[in-house]
Amino acid sequence: MKTVSTKQQQILGFIRRFLAEQDYPPSLRDIQEGCHISSTSVVDYNLKALERLGFIRRHPEISRGIVLNSDSTIPLSMTPVPIIGMIAAGSPIPVPTPDTWDVSAAAETINISRELTGDAEGIYALKVKGESMIDALINDGDIVLMQYTNTADNGDMVAAWLKAEKEATLKKVYIESDRVRLQPANRHMQPIYVSPDNLEIQGKVIGVIRKLS
């Protein structure tokens, strides 16, 4: 393993935050809890990796003997984004809570270049389950980058929940006089029309990532 994994980035970020807040370094168990890691051995394992990669220095047998190396800053060009759950046609869309913002609280994260995320807050990701989003040009296994919002401008691609149909979908929204047009990204497919009352916008899609092998 030559590159720093997302878990290691979480740990690194946690140490940095802990240091800023407490003014003393965290213990393994502090990191364990803070990053929701199951065992101290896993923390140790990853800290060793981080040390090997030169991000931190450790003082053996000394409590809280973790020192951040000056160059341990995660490149600003990348930012970890929490993957807060799955999105599928038939199941409710996971909604981020203030807690899930925290990268260290997420079970899974993905590193996104700043070019995609910008500087915005409230970025999270959903993993697409099933092929129901095909008409949005989104396939099974894709990662959808979301920006938290309750509203949307015309033309925005959003994650929408259709209350009556109990269906999640990714579409472009166009607000028309008394109804909302949900337009598939695939221009050859037909839009659907829903009443504003039936629509719940769960977030704005700001990107899609497809990892093929």
Next chain:
Amino acid sequence: MKTVSTKQQQILGFIRRFLAEQDYPPSLRDIQEGCHISSTSVVDYNLKALERLGFIRRHPEISRGIVLNSDSTIPLSMTPVPIIGMIAAGSPIPVPTPDTWDVSAAAETINISRELTGDAEGIYALKVKGESMIDALINDGDIVLMQYTNTADNGDMVAAWLKAEKEATLKKVYIESDRVRLQPANRHMQPIYVSPDNLEIQGKVIGVIRKLS
């Protein structure tokens, strides 16, 4: 006890140094060794005092959970000086070693305002024993502030060791053609003359402190 004792200043200084060097706070035992304190309980005792006085914050039951408060800097106007021994007419003058420079290594220290010490390094103190220095206007129990040096300029008050007489004395030195004049601070008293070979200058007197109750 409303004021911070010299031992507490030592501890404070040690914590600051340790933090600067290691980037993580010291344990009680680190402080114990670093300040040559006999028991961790004494460290704990003084840390509690320091916390009460607002110099530090402590996180109970957390290893190295010591945080310096921002205002915990020892006032620059004061600097602790090690008292490395006694000076008496008939006994050799204690000579400072590189080890004794360290305030935290000294058995006793005294806080001196910077007006007296200046910014110089190699400052130490001697406690005067006996009344043999009366002619230097120095009494029993006075503290003599010394600056480490082997040489002296004309007119400097020095701690001198007369080899032949096996005598320690505090006098002003004036180098004359082939001899050295040792002039008492008290102008009414007569100088003595010694050969340069018979003279060992142990340090320059830069101040005298007399504590009268």
Next chain:
DNA sequence: TATCATTCAGAACAGATGTTCGCTACCATT
């Protein structure tokens, strides 16, 4: 499928570390 490296889980261990307690020493005051 078989194999190997990576990552993790869980537990146990040993050492590091903060806390506490009874006792002593010193010093100023009564």
Next chain:
DNA sequence: AATGGTAGCGAACATCTGTTCTGAATGATA
């Protein structure tokens, strides 16, 4: 001399904390 507060000593204790070990998933590779 008696007293009380401050400071220190030394040891014991409980917890915190880094380390280690065995075994199990997991994924990539052949």
